[in-house]
Amino acid sequence: MSISTETVGANAERARSHNRQMVLDRVRQAGQIGRAEIARGSGLSTQAVSNIISDLLSDGLISEQGRKATTRGQPPVQYGLNPVGGYAIGIEIRPDAIFATVLDLCGTPAASLRRTLAAHDLDGVTEAVVAAKSAIIEEADLPASKVLGVGIVMPGPFGRTGLSGTGSELSIFHDVSPTDWFTEALSTPVVVENDANAAAVAELVAGVARGFDTFACLYFGNGLGLGLIQEGRLVRGAFGNAGEIGHIPVTSNGRAVPLEAALSRLAVQKHLASAGFDITSSDGLAEAYAARNAALMTWLDAAAEPLSHAITIIENMFDPDAVILGGAMPDAIFDHLIGSVKLAERSVSNRPGRMTDRLLRGASGRMTGTLGAGALVINRAFTPRIAAVAR
């Protein structure tokens, strides 16, 4: 049952689709770019690029944006993404609610909604997801033709593993492929990932990881997850469960505990509860931090070390451009952690002449999971597909 990817052959049709997505991706990465420049960078002739650009123009995915002043010669016409050329729907399934959002091509949210999740069986969840899709399409008034697909984010790990029962995973999908299931139920292209992977893609598409090729996103959900991007693609593992960093044992006060017992949203809530504070919302945490709540500050002091440990593991295992913190914590708390953590000197990431900090705060805020769901779809629209296709 391992996820497997298979390389497919190239024919004219697939080559065209590949080239279209490649050109689109170059336009996105550059912001504005001309045809000749794309041709130089891609190894295609300017004529081929010209034809593809004219396709993309008539599909409304890109728009002409003036000419660029150059040193000599005819100034190249610049093209940029047309944000309203396509939309992605992102749906996040949380234990208590379903969140849905619509992102435009640039990854900017155009609408969003929240529905409490009553039933937790397969049919109930499916129905809720289908309803959320219809509702958000209606709310944003999207023509069906502009919907690129639906991204769905749910807690991992997927399938039966040794971690089953430790988190908030959806056991209703233990024996059903969620991707196949929702593709069927929604009759649309569907991408399914866990929250940490989605957060990483959100940062790649519209966050601080724009321009990065290889990075890691340490994600604070209820537990602690890790989204890994290598050469612009998700590192998913053989069964889609890579990045379960929260379950790595660390020693805390001489005892071996899972990392997420020391470093996660639940960990801080538990610590605060034991000090008599019942704080469960992000706003509550932000207020407590603003008020310099003593229990919270103690926890933050204690959290710096396991965080440093986690980052050392990530850096030495992945050699990323940077590690990004994301998820269910107020920005102020992330900033505090980033300021107080002592990064290891013995790390492959401790290199002279770095262009960015080793540790960054994500830009997607606390809705990063839902935004990430949409970002998965956007990302797929920009990813050329000859070579490997998941099956």
Next chain:
Amino acid sequence: MSISTETVGANAERARSHNRQMVLDRVRQAGQIGRAEIARGSGLSTQAVSNIISDLLSDGLISEQGRKATTRGQPPVQYGLNPVGGYAIGIEIRPDAIFATVLDLCGTPAASLRRTLAAHDLDGVTEAVVAAKSAIIEEADLPASKVLGVGIVMPGPFGRTGLSGTGSELSIFHDVSPTDWFTEALSTPVVVENDANAAAVAELVAGVARGFDTFACLYFGNGLGLGLIQEGRLVRGAFGNAGEIGHIPVTSNGRAVPLEAALSRLAVQKHLASAGFDITSSDGLAEAYAARNAALMTWLDAAAEPLSHAITIIENMFDPDAVILGGAMPDAIFDHLIGSVKLAERSVSNRPGRMTDRLLRGASGRMTGTLGAGALVINRAFTPRIAAVAR
């Protein structure tokens, strides 16, 4: 200076090259396979596959191997790799010596040699590598046209990092790209990787990882490295230094030490030395193990725990098909470790219905680095290239 990959456009020429490599890879993976089956699996027409097969036949890369008995219809002609259709040269640069080998298309060694390495400056090393290449070509009597390329393995990490000076890395390449340097010096296609990555590819091409898509190879060099394969490709990190697992701190006897201080070839040698045994060769270790040397057995007992810890980290971070042990340890010692290590229950890899053990011993023996150097080239010959090209 980060390694960057760039997606290129598809044209007829690149599509053909992609398809050739894809077909070749399917032939390799299947052992024996017919044209129609390749067509079904690849999404190409049988006619297209037929044309490519006839190309590969006339290049001598594959051979006809009879017809397969089927239930009905004309029995398909089967094709398999022709081992003598191409050769890869693998060169491993160790601190004290240079090893070279020639592998045929199936990854079987055809010749090998060892040269002591006198000079350690850039020119000296370069000269030795160039000489090793000529010598091994002469020894194996290879026609130039059949040489697919040269794979070079050297200790990492590459470039200036926070780990500089802790291992046996080649500091002469701190400010030169080894790939560019050797491509120039050898005027052949060159692939350069560290020993752990090469070991992983060796297992993928001709070892126990044949058929795996996503796995990890824990490599005992002087230190401890990790080679990661995800969807058939190396996970290299932003700067080619992913997998430096040996530098992750672990607690041993209450002190934080790098993992490789507890678990590596140097670690066992040091432990034996402190007990009065001067054992530095693999044969020596194997003898000591056969004799149940008390100091060695103590070390092995103590090593089980850090090994278990390392595997837990790898499994939860990568969700691999399996973890493979490879490198500079006698098989008997690996087997002992595999038998004695207690794998964590709380792991994404602890799943019901597994097809393989979670922990396997590599098949390449102690020359795995050198074999891996060749395997890098073999692997590249089978990897379709539209999509991403390193630059």
Next chain:
DNA sequence: TTGAATCATCAAGTAAGTTGAGTTAATTGC
């Protein structure tokens, strides 16, 4: 023995990229 199923080849057709000549539009240098 005939029909179904599958593999295989041929020849014509087609999609998509390439090539090379010619046009457009800007800067540079006299």
Next chain:
DNA sequence: GCAATTAACTCAACTTACTTGATGATTCAA
């Protein structure tokens, strides 16, 4: 100010490599 230079862009013919559909080959099953 004007010609030369440079670079972007377009058109039309050409090329490559895959697809399609017809035909034949080979085997098993009824």
